[in-house]
Amino acid sequence: MRSFAIESWAHRLIDVFNRVYRKRPYDFSDHPADVFRRHVWINPFHEEDMSQLVDLLGADRVMFGSDYPHPEGLAEPKDFVKELANLPAYITARVMGGNLEQLIGI
Numbered sequence: 001m002r003s004f005a006i007e008s009w010a011h012r013l014i015d016v017f018n019r020v021y022r023k024r025p026y027d028f029s030d031h032p033a034d035v036f037r038r039h040v041w042i043n044p045f046h047e048e049d050m051s052q053l054v055d056l057l058g059a060d061r062v063m064f065g066s067d068y069p070h071p072e073g074l075a076e077p078k079d080f081v082k083e084l085a086n087l088p089a090y091i092t093a094r095v096m097g098g099n100l101e102q103l104i105g106i
Contacts, residue, residue, distance in 0.1 A: 043064070054087065059095070064097070084096070
């Protein structure tokens with residue numbers, strides 16, 4: 001079962017890309033979902049199903065971030081690691097900082 005958070009935006013967006021591409025593939029030089037995955041990084045809400053988000057977008061496109069005290073942030077940002085508990089350690093490391101380092105060229 002997909003979480004509500006994924007259904008509310010990322011999964012639906014990829015579904016739309018897939019539907020449009022199936023109907024008119026000749027209008028695109030690349031599949032829109034692939035273009036999205038190449039050019040967009042996601043800072044998810046902590047309530048989202050991280051496994052599904054990583055499966056959908058790729059481990060290299062999901063990044064930790066905190067905007068506390070706004071609702072999408074955590075009072076203890078390091079607690080975000082708990083949301084990644086079911087993912088392999090190398091993916092957790094990517095999400096918690098490796099992807100940002102790669103994005104900004106550190």
